[in-house]
Amino acid sequence: MDITMRRAAVAQFKVEMLRTLRNRRFVFFTIIMPIAFYFIFTSSMDSEMQVGGIDWSAYYLMSMAAYGVAGSGIMTLSQKFSKERSQGWARLLKITPLPSWAFVVSKVAAQAVINLFMIIILFIVAATVKGVDLSSSLWIESGLWIWFGSFSFMAIGTLVGTVRNADVVQVVGMIVYMSMSLLGGLWTPTETMSSTMQVIAHAMPTYWLGYEARNLIGGGTFDWMGVLVLGAYVIGAVILSSYIMKKQEAV
Numbered sequence: 001m002d003i004t005m006r007r008a009a010v011a012q013f014k015v016e017m018l019r020t021l022r023n024r025r026f027v028f029f030t031i032i033m034p035i036a037f038y039f040i041f042t043s044s045m046d047s048e049m050q051v052g053g054i055d056w057s058a059y060y061l062m063s064m065a066a067y068g069v070a071g072s073g074i075m076t077l078s079q080k081f082s083k084e085r086s087q088g089w090a091r092l093l094k095i096t097p098l099p100s101w102a103f104v105v106s107k108v109a110a111q112a113v114i115n116l117f118m119i120i121i122l123f124i125v126a127a128t129v130k131g132v133d134l135s136s137s138l139w140i141e142s143g144l145w146i147w148f149g150s151f152s153f154m155a156i157g158t159l160v161g162t163v164r165n166a167d168v169v170q171v172v173g174m175i176v177y178m179s180m181s182l183l184g185g186l187w188t189p190t191e192t193m194s195s196t197m198q199v200i201a202h203a204m205p206t207y208w209l210g211y212e213a214r215n216l217i218g219g220g221t222f223d224w225m226g227v228l229v230l231g232a233y234v235i236g237a238v239i240l241s242s243y244i245m246k247k248q249e250a251v
Contacts, residue, residue, distance in 0.1 A: 009106060016110035019080075026076045031118055034068035035125060037187075042130060051189050054218045058134065061126045062213035063186045065146050068122065069115045070186075070206055073153030074160060074177045075170075077111060081161030082169040108154055115150045119143050134217055142213040149209040152230040155237035156205075162244040180206040205233045 020026055042057045049056040123139060126132040134142075160176060163169045181187060183197070184206025190198050201207045208226035215223060 012103065012106040013110055016106050017113065020076060020110055020114055023076065026072065029075055030068045030072040030115075031121065033071070034064040034118075034122060037067070038064040038122070038126065038130075051191060052214070052218060054214060055132070057126065057130045058132045058217055059189070059214055061122065061130075061132055062142060062146070062217065063210045065119050065122050065143075066149070066206060066210040066213065067181055067186045068118050069146060069150035070153045070181060070209065071177055072111060072115050072118065073150055073155075073157045074180075075157070075173045077107060077154055077157030078160035078163075078169050078173045079166060080107060081158060082163055083166045085161075085164060104158075108151070111154055112147070112150065116147050119146055138217050142216045145213050145216065146209060149205075149212070149226075149230050152205050152209075152233045152237075155234040155241075159237040159241040159244075162241050162248070164248070180204050183207075184210065186210055203229075205230050 038060060042060055045056050051059045120143070123132075123143060127134075156176065157173070160169060160173045163172060183200055184204035185193065185201050186206050190201045190207065190211075193201065208229045212223060212226040215221075
C-alpha cells in the first residue's frame, strides 16, 4: 500500500471516529443506556445478592458491557452502511484513492476503538461508584473477551445494513438488537428462565458474550463453545452480507 492510499485510509478512519462520536443515538444506546440500566438494576436489588456465586454488581456489569458493544455493532454500523450505500457514497468512493477494503476496515476499526473505550468507561464507573472489586487480570481478561466478541456484532450489523432503506434498517436493527439482548440473558439472568428459554438463549451470541465474561470473573474455566458460536455468527453474517451486496450491485 503506497503512501497516498495509507493516508487516505487513516483519514477515513479519523472521519469514522468523529462521525460515530457525534452520533447522539450511538452515545445514548452504547454508553448512556448501559450505564443507566446498570445503576437501575444494581440499585434495585440486594447489594449482597449473588448469581452463580458472583456478586450481582459484577455479574450485571458484564451483561451491560456486552449489551453496549452489541448495540454499537448492530445499530451503528448497520445504519452507516445503509445510508451511505443508498445515497451513492459507496460508489463515489470508488473513484477516490481510497481502496474499497479500507472503506469497510476503517468503519470496523473505528467502531472497535470506540467499543474498547466504552468498556473501559463502564468498568471504571462500576469500580469507583459501585465498588466492584476484581483483580487486574480479571478486569483485563473479561474486558478483552467482550471487546473481541464485539466483532461478531459488527458482522451482524453489516448484514442488517444491506437493507437499503435507512428507516427500515433502524427498525430491523432495533428488533434484532433487543431480541438478542433479551433472549440472550443480558437483561435478566438465564438462571431465572424456563428450560425452553435457556435452550434458546444458548443459541444467541449475546448469551455467550456475557456468559464467558461472567465465567471468567467467577473463577470458571474458559468455554470454547462461546468462540465457536460467535465465530459461526461472523462467518454466516459475512457470507450472507457479501452475497446480498453482490446481488444488489448486479441489479
